[in-house]
Amino acid sequence: MRPLVELKDVSFGYGTEPVLMQVNLHLHPGQFAALVGPSGAGKTSLLRLILGSLQPTRGEIHIDGQVLHGQPAPCIGYVPQLETVDWTFPVTVAQVVLMGRIRRSSYWPWSSAEDKRQLEKVLASLEIDHLMNRHIRNLSGGQQQRVFLARALIAQPDLLVLDEPTTGVDMRTAENVLHLLAKLNQQGMTILMTTHDLNAAAAHVPWVICLNRRIIAEGAPETVYTVDILNETYQADMLVIRQDGLLLVQQRPHHHTYHELLPKPVLGHVDGLARGRVG
Amino acid sequence: MTTLLEPFQFEFFRNGTLAAVLVGALCGLIGVYIVLRGMSYIGHGLSHAIFGGAVVSFVMSWNFYVGAGLWGFVAAVLINQTVRRTKIGADAAIGVITTASFAVGVALISRYRRFTRSFDAALFGNILGVTQQDVWVVVGVTLLVMLVVFFFYKQLLFTTFDADVAQVYGVRTAWVDTLFALVLAAALIVSMQILGVTLIAAALVVPAITARLMTDSFSRMMLYSTLIGASTGLLGMYLSYYVDVASGATIVLLQAGLFSVVLAITSLQKRAGRRLLHTHV
Secondary structure, three states: OOOOEEEEEEEEEEOOEEEEEEEEEEEOOOOEEEEEOOOOOOHHHHHHHHHOOOOOOEEEEEEOOEEOOOOOOOOEEEEOOHHHOOOOOOOEHHHHHHHOOHHHOOOOOOOOHHHHHHHHHHHHHOOOHHHOOOEHHHOOHHHHHHHHHHHHHHOOOOEEEEEOOOOOOOHHHHHHHHHHHHHHHHOOOEEEEEOOOHHHHHHHOOEEEEEOOOEEEEEOHHHHOOHHHHHHHHOOOEEEEEEOOEEEEEEOOOOOOHHHHOOOOOOOOOOHHHHHHHO | OHHHHHHHHOHHHHHHHHHHHHHHHHHHHHHHHHHHOOOOOHHHHHHHHHHHHHHHHHHOOOOHHHHHHHHHHHHHHHHHHHHHHOOOOHHHHHHHHHHHHHHHHHHHHHHHOOOOOOHHHHHHOOHHHOOHHHHHHHHHHHHHHHHHHHHOHHHHHHHHHOHHHHHHOOOOHHHHHHHHHHHHHHHHHHHHHHHOOOOHHHHHHHHHHHHHHHOOOHHHHHHHHHHHHHHHHHHHHHHHHHHOOOHHHHHHHHHHHHHHHHHHHHHHHHHHHHHHHHHHO
């Protein structure tokens, strides 16, 4: 099976500073992969290379068999980090989602009947149809994520690329977002996302790519989440725990814990009702 | 009724009013994109850049519209490219490119000493000196800008909202930015004749900001901003005739006054809404 995304010996840097070195990566149709690594590892740069926003200094990128030549591939839907969005911009949910259909839109400023049909369909599939006319700043974190996911999906992509979809949202919302992505993957969508949440990736994503300027390892979380691989990826002392079928990862504090620094810390006041639980 | 129609017996007033209404509408329309792109200073800056182009046109004996237009267009493109490709923010890019361009104009004037046009007219506009030809140019530019906004509505909206993501979705943002720079330069050229270098910034920004206070809808913001620009242009001309104050300044003062009123109303509405919320809680 031909890979949907293929990076062949790709290197990239800003000026003389190397960001990515000799990256070889294949993403097959129907795959769901998470790109993990520390800040500065090149995760976002790698995404932007795949999206066509950046040009590699060496190597080639193939999307669906075609070499990328600085033009974005039409088969990719992109969900940016929520922090990059201007929430005060005067647009509604419907207007944002319809932006995803720009490639198929006419030059008339209004939406066609087909645009409206696709809009209703994608909003209903993500259970946000009731938010159609709401301003984007009046949404919860989970709703915001769904809106931008809807924008990507309305373009009917073959590949969904998400930049840190669980950053800035609470645990429950993050879980819901990843569950939603898993459902989309079940329906055949190829998904590539970046994340800082190793534990969430382990629980929800079948393929993890460890990146720190180059690919350290890739595979199923059970294979990739080893102390050696994670130490090399994060350049830190990592702890990996396997318990009740779950994989949990934590970085050991490289300085003293607060117990060692403050043997007698100042504790907060707890009301009578909760006192028993705290103990 | 006769009193209201009295000024229209004068050709200068008819030309000036038509130009003021069209320029007001034009600046109101373009201003929405300027304000939402966070480039509110660009009107002030580019008008100064165009001043440099106007002087160059005079020295080289070029047609004013061609020379100043080209100069303004190049300055607008340079600002956009500097912001997109470097770490420099829009405000700094505008500050450098436009002040340098203005300085070119001043340097040329001091060198050649034969700039016979009125400085006052350049700085504050000469709405009462608007000719039939000027009116046709304004009509032409207004129609052109409206056509561009109409047919590139979706591309302009997406690029203004998020240029990086728009590019990923296939919008040729470089072309859209260049097109926008062209219409902005054209709008500023025709507006400069009416409002002058010093007052264009207000005409670009104030109607759009006022409209933003009134609505959360992009299309309504464009409509309100255009209507505010046009109506203050008309009322401003009337007031200036009867009160005998400079037309450009009257128009801008009207816009500022309307902004203050809308700000006060929306602030009171917000306060009332918060009070209601606290009461219910």
